Structures are given as structure tokens and as C-alpha cells.
Amino acid sequence: MGLYLLRRLGLAVPTLLGVTVVVFALIRLIPGDPARLILGLQASEDEVARLRVELGLDRPLYVQYARFFARLVRGDLGYSAVTREPVIGEIGSRLPATVQLAVSSIVLATLVGMAAGILSAARQYSALDYLVMTVALFGVSLPVFWLGLMLMLLFSVYLNWLPAGGYGTPAHLVLPTVALAAFSVAIIARMTRSSLLEVFNQDYIRTARAKGLHGRVVILRHALKNALIPVITVIGLQFGALLGGAILTETVFAWPGMGRLLVSAITARDYAVVQGVVLVFAGLFTLVNLAVDVLYAYVDPRIHYG
Amino acid sequence: MSTPASTTVRWLPETVALRPRPGVWRRLRRHRTAVVGLAVLAVFVVGSLLAPVLFTEDPTEANFERVLQPPSRAHLLGTDNLGRDLLVRIVYGARVSFLIGVLAVSLSAALGVPVGLISGYYGGGVDMAIQRLVDLMLAFPGFLLALTLIAVLGVGVTNVVVAVGLATAPVYVRLVRGVALSIRTQVYVEAAQALGASAGRILRRHVLPNCLAPVIVQSTLQLGTAILTAAGLGFLGLGVKPPTPEWGTMLGEGQTYLFSSWYMATFPGLAIFLTVLAFNLLGDGLRDALDPRMRLP
Numbered sequence: 254m255g256l257y258l259l260r261r262l263g264l265a266v267p268t269l270l271g272v273t274v275v276v277f278a279l280i281r282l283i284p285g286d287p288a289r290l291i292l293g294l295q296a297s298e299d300e301v302a303r304l305r306v307e308l309g310l311d312r313p314l315y316v317q318y319a320r321f322f323a324r325l326v327r328g329d330l331g332y333s334a335v336t337r338e339p340v341i342g343e344i345g346s347r348l349p350a351t352v353q354l355a356v357s358s359i360v361l362a363t364l365v366g367m368a369a370g371i372l373s374a375a376r377q378y379s380a381l382d383y384l385v386m387t388v389a390l391f392g393v394s395l396p397v398f399w400l401g402l403m404l405m406l407l408f409s410v411y412l413n414w415l416p417a418g419g420y421g422t423p424a425h426l427v428l429p430t431v432a433l434a435a436f437s438v439a440i441i442a443r444m445t446r447s448s449l450l451e452v453f454n455q456d457y458i459r460t461a462r463a464k465g466l467h468g469r470v471v472i473l474r475h476a477l478k479n480a481l482i483p484v485i486t487v488i489g490l491q492f493g494a495l496l497g498g499a500i501l502t503e504t505v506f507a508w509p510g511m512g513r514l515l516v517s518a519i520t521a522r523d524y525a526v527v528q529g530v531v532l533v534f535a536g537l538f539t540l541v542n543l544a545v546d547v548l549y550a551y552v553d554p555r556i557h558y559g
Numbered sequence: 560m561s562t563p564a565s566t567t568v569r570w571l572p573e574t575v576a577l578r579p580r581p582g583v584w585r586r587l588r589r590h591r592t593a594v595v596g597l598a599v600l601a602v603f604v605v606g607s608l609l610a611p612v613l614f615t616e617d618p619t620e621a622n623f624e625r626v627l628q629p630p631s632r633a634h635l636l637g638t639d640n641l642g643r644d645l646l647v648r649i650v651y652g653a654r655v656s657f658l659i660g661v662l663a664v665s666l667s668a669a670l671g672v673p674v675g676l677i678s679g680y681y682g683g684g685v686d687m688a689i690q691r692l693v694d695l696m697l698a699f700p701g702f703l704l705a706l707t708l709i710a711v712l713g714v715g716v717t718n719v720v721v722a723v724g725l726a727t728a729p730v731y732v733r734l735v736r737g738v739a740l741s742i743r744t745q746v747y748v749e750a751a752q753a754l755g756a757s758a759g760r761i762l763r764r765h766v767l768p769n770c771l772a773p774v775i776v777q778s779t780l781q782l783g784t785a786i787l788t789a790a791g792l793g794f795l796g797l798g799v800k801p802p803t804p805e806w807g808t809m810l811g812e813g814q815t816y817l818f819s820s821w822y823m824a825t826f827p828g829l830a831i832f833l834t835v836l837a838f839n840l841l842g843d844g845l846r847d848a849l850d851p852r853m854r855l856p
Contacts, residue, residue: 271695279711394836396787396807398794399828402814406821417818497702501791505814516795519710531707535699542698 257550265543272535273325277318280528286310290522291334330529335521340529344511348533350420351510354502355495357430362437362495363488369438370445370484375472377450385442392439397498401432401505418507429506433498437491444487448480455479481552489545493538586848593844599837603830607653616644618651619802627820637822639812641802645822649830652804656834659720659799660786664778666724667785671731672774676762678732679739686736693729701726705788709797719798723788727781734777738770772849779845783838790831806831 288304289296305311309320324331330340373385405428409417419425452458453476461471500512507513511530518526587593606613622642630637636645678689696704708722742748742765751761792798793807794814801808806827813824 267691268694268698271691272698275695275699276707279707283711390839391836394783394832394839396790396794396810396828396831396835398791399810399824399831402810402817402824402828406817406825410818410821493700494702495700497700500702500706501794504795515706516797519706519797524710527707527710531699531703534703538700539698 366441596840675735779842
């Protein structure tokens with residue numbers, strides 16, 4: 254297990270390195286002179302040239318990347334062209350809000366999705382099964398930003414139960430979490446159902462039923478454990494979808510997270526911030542995938558990591 | 560994936576090999592939800608094509624004498640902040656959304672399918688290199704990759720197509736590679752190799768036809784996703800530029816007026832939802848019709 258952990262960590266390192274190369278290259282593909290962009294149109298050629306040297310833009314690309322990487326490992330992501338503040342600080346102040354939203358959504362999606370999937374599988378082809386699967390189909394087709402606005406319209410404008418946007422109290426968290434989780438609830442419910450149905454065909458389930466165990470015990474103790482692997486994979490992948498969806502959800506609910514920071518940075522052409530936020534998002538997702546792989550080993554002792 | 564029965568089919572004259580299995584259309588027609596999906600899509604497509612006949616007004620022209628009117632008999636879905644009829648804009652918007660969807664998915668498949676074929680068929684170092692590249696692209700959550708590409712490319716219809724198409728190409732690489740991996744060990748491929756067929760011919764004649772069914776199913780589902788992604792970009796103001804009627808952009812404009820004029824955000828979103836739902840229904844139906852053994856990943 255320890256060796257496996259090390260090996261899996263070793264695999265994540267090249268991915269993370271690759272991510273830094275991709276993001277670095279993408280941002281350098283943007284037409285225009287970054288120094289000019291920072292200083293504005295009024296600056297003289299001399300000033301621009303000086304800043305180019307200062308930023309190292311006159312050096313070859315691989316030297317620029319080496320400098321970029323050396324700063325990155327020290328936690329230096331450069332300065333925002335808009336606020337002139339260090340990018341790492343801007344991200345640091347926004348990261349908790351995004352993590353809070355993403356974690357509460359994945360928890361909600363896992364609980365509701367798995368419960369719905371288990372109920373559906375236990376009563377296959379019942380009215381309940383059809384209802385759950387129909388709702389799930391709607392769930393995967395709903396645009397998160399539209400669902401967010403519709404929830405806001407219903408619960409904030411008409412019923413006046415919950416705040417329409419903002420951040421701070423638990424009440425503020427409810428609507429964004431529900432909107433963001435909906436898609437993942439549907440995916441997790443579908444996967445739980447189909448994975449369980451597959452396990453139901455196994456001999457050991459027939460044995461458990463034959464020896465007279467209660468249906469609930471068979472499903473929860475015998476079947477669910479064995480059906481978990483694909484469900485965990487999907488939950489891990491959903492975390493990526495959630496991070497993507499968070500960008501839209503944060504915009505809908507004026508949630509002060511990294512997604513909104515990214516969108517405003519793109520609009521303002523603040524590329525240092527864009528670069529930083531994209532790196533953090535991709536890094537987070539890579540770490541979650543790593544955690545999912547480690548979880549496999551815990552859930553399924555049959556997996557050998559030789 | 561492949562049974563002995565289909566092996567014999569592949570050795571019939573070439574025109575037969577590329578034809579979908581018989582009865583697909585018949586099975587699809589019996590698939591009730593798929594028919595519903597198809598019908599919804601048909602309404603949107605026909606409506607958007609007939610838009611100039613159905614409506615006399617221009618979807619982009621402002622009319623300040625009737626701004627933000629709730630749904631009425633004159634304007635079934637109401638009017639927006641510039642006095643434009645929402646129904647007209649949504650019907651014209653179907654053109655934009657469907658065009659973006661089809662082009663993005665075509666680009667995605669055109670890039671992903673050949674790369675997947677090569678990756679799966681050749682294996683070895685080529686496969687390794689391609690798969691690491693795919694891993695790298697998949698390290699970015701889907702929407703984030705499209706958004707980052709937009710940040711680099713800038714907004715506009717063409718850039719949205721490129722961004723969405725590139726961001727979803729890894730899906731095809733993975734899908735086709737999987738099929739190619741399983742096909743390349745089949746006896747009929749070995750036989751073709753023994754007969755001296757070139758790799759290109761084997762890929763075209765034997766491997767590609769086996770990929771068609773999963774690629775068709777995936778593309779149908781992908782159309783929904785592409786439209787959803789493009790609409791998301793539009794909603795953020797980073798997609799199609801106004802005044803072009805695009806559903807996501809319209810929804811973004813509607814958010815500003817949500818509290819006073821609910822219809823402005825509600826109906827464009829409903830159009831996106833129905834379209835994506837229809838593509839999902841059709842995709843599921845196609846999967847069942849093309850190959851009952853094929854299952855959701």
C-alpha cells in the first residue's frame with residue numbers, strides 16, 4: 254500500500270508538470286505584448302522595453318518557462334495587472350469559497366445520488382425506478398446556470414425563503430449547492446443503479462438471498478460494497494465537472510470564489526490571474542484524481558499494485 | 560465488441576461493410592423516448608430554417624416602444640430589454656446554437672477519431688505519447704479547458720467552435736482507441752495483414768467501421784454537451800457576441816432583469832434544456848438501436 258501510494262504520487266508529478274507547461278504555453282500564445290498590456294497605451298516605448306527586460310520577456314521561451322517554474326514552486330504567481338496585488342494572494346482569498354461550494358455540492362450529490370440509485374436498483378422497473386431515472390435524465394440535461402436562476406426566481410424572488418446571492422451564512426450556501434449538485438446527483442444515481450444491478454446477478458448475492466438474509470442487508474452489506482468502485486470513479490470525475498460548473502454557479506449567485514475571479518480576469522485580460530487560477534483548478538483536479546485512486550485500494554483489497 | 564457473425568459481415572463487398580446494421584431505423588422508431596427526442600429536435604431545426612417565413616421581424620433590431628413586455632398574445636414569450644420578441648430570437652437562436660454544436664462536434668471527431676485509431680492500432684510508443692497528451696488535456700475539467708481556450712483565442716462564433724471542439728476531442732481519442740485496441744487482434748485483421756493490406760487500408764476498411772456505432776452514439780450525446788458548453792460561455796459573456804441571438808448570451812442578458820422580468824432568462828434556458836434533453840434521449844435510443852450490448856461507460 255505504501256509503495257503503491259508512492260508510485261501513484263510519482264505518476265501525478267509528470268501530469269502536474271505537464272499542466273504547468275500547457276498553461277504557460279497557452280498564455281504565451283495570446284497575441285500582443287504582455288508588457289504593453291500591463292503598462293497601457295500611454296506608456297513610452299522605453300518603459301515598455303524596460304518592463305520587457307524586467308519580466309524576462311526578451312529571453313528565449315525555455316528560459317522564461319524555467320523562471321516561471323522556479324517562481325511557481327516558491328508560490329509566486331506574479332502580479333495582477335488590474336489590482337497590482339500578488340496573484341497568489343488573490344487566489345488565496347477566493348479559494349476557500351470555491352472549495353466550500355465544491356465540497357458541499359459533492360457531499361450532497363453523493364448522498365442524494367447514491368440513495369436514489371440504491372432505491373431505484375432495489376425496485377427495478379417500479380414506478381419509483383422510472384421516476385428516479387426520469388428525474389436523473391432531466392438532471393443531466395439542465396444547464397447549471399439556468400437551474401441556478403430558476404431556483405433563485407422561485408426561492409428568493411417569489412417565496413423569499415433564501416438569499417438570491419452573496420456569501421457568508423449557511424443560508425447563502427443552499428441554492429448554489431443545490432444548483433451545482435444537480436448534474437452530479439443524476440450521474441451518481443445512474444451509476445449507482447447500474448452498478449448495483451450488475452452486482453445483483455453475482456452468485457454471492459444469490460447465496461446471501463438463499464440463506465434468508467433480509468433484502469436490505471443483502472443490498473447494503475453485500476451488494477453495495479462490491480458496486481462501489483465504478484461509483485467512486487464517477488464521483489471523482491464529477492469533482493472535475495463540479496469545478497467547471499462552479500465557474501458558472503459562482504457567476505449566477507455572486508459567490509466570491511475562484512470561478513468569478515477567473516471570469517473577470519478573462520474579461521479584463523488580466524493574464525497573470527488567468528494563468529494562476531487555471532493552474533490551481535487543474536492542480537486541484539489532479540489531486541482529487543489521485544485521492545480517488547488511493548481510495549480504490551482502500552475499498553477493494555483485490556486490487557494489487559505490483 | 561465483435562462476434563463471429565459480424566466478422567463474416569465485414570468480408571462482404573465493401574458497400575455492405577460500411578452500411579449500418581439492418582433494422583437500426585426500425586428499432587429506433589420503436590424506441591419511444593428516442594422518437595420524442597427526435598421530434599423535439601425536428602421542431603427546432605424546421606422552425607429555425609423557416610424562421611424568415613414564420614416571422615417578419617428582425618431578431619436583432621431593437622424596438623424601444625415595447626421593452627420588457629411579459630408574454631402576451633402579440634409576443635408569446637414576451638420581449639427583452641431592447642424590445643425584441645423573445646420567441647423570434649429563440650427560434651433564430653436555434654440556428655446559432657445548432658450550428659455551433661454541429662461544427663464543434665465535427666471538429667472534435669475529425670481530430671479525435673484519427674488520433675484514436677492510430678493510438679489504438681499501432682500501440683507502443685505512439686500510443687504512450689498520445690495517451691499522455693490526452694491525460695494532460697483531461698487534467699483540466701472540461702468547461703475550464705474551453706474557457707481557457709476562449710481566454711487565449713478571444714470571443715466569437717468561430718472561436719467558440721474551436722474551443723469547444725478542441726476541449727472535447729480527448730473523448731473521441733479514448734473511445735476510438737478502445738475499439739481499435741480490441742479490433743486489431745481480431746482474426747480478420749490478421750488475415751488482412753497476411754494478405755498484405757496496408758495499415759491505412761486496414762484502419763479504413765476494418766477498424767473504422769467498427770468504431771462507427773459508438774462514434775455516432777457519442778456524437779449525439781456530445782452535441783448536447785457542446786451546445787451546453789457554448790451556452791455556458793455565452794452566459795459568461797465570453798461566447799457569441801451580441802446582438803447575435805444565442806441562447807446562452809440571451810440568458811446572460813436575462814439575468815440582469817431576473818427580478819423584474821422573469822421571462823427574459825426563463826425561455827432561452829428552457830430552449831437549451833429541451834435541446835440537450837432531446838439529444839440525450841436520441842443518443843440513448845441510438846445506443847440501444849445500434850448495439851444493445853453497448854452500455855454507458
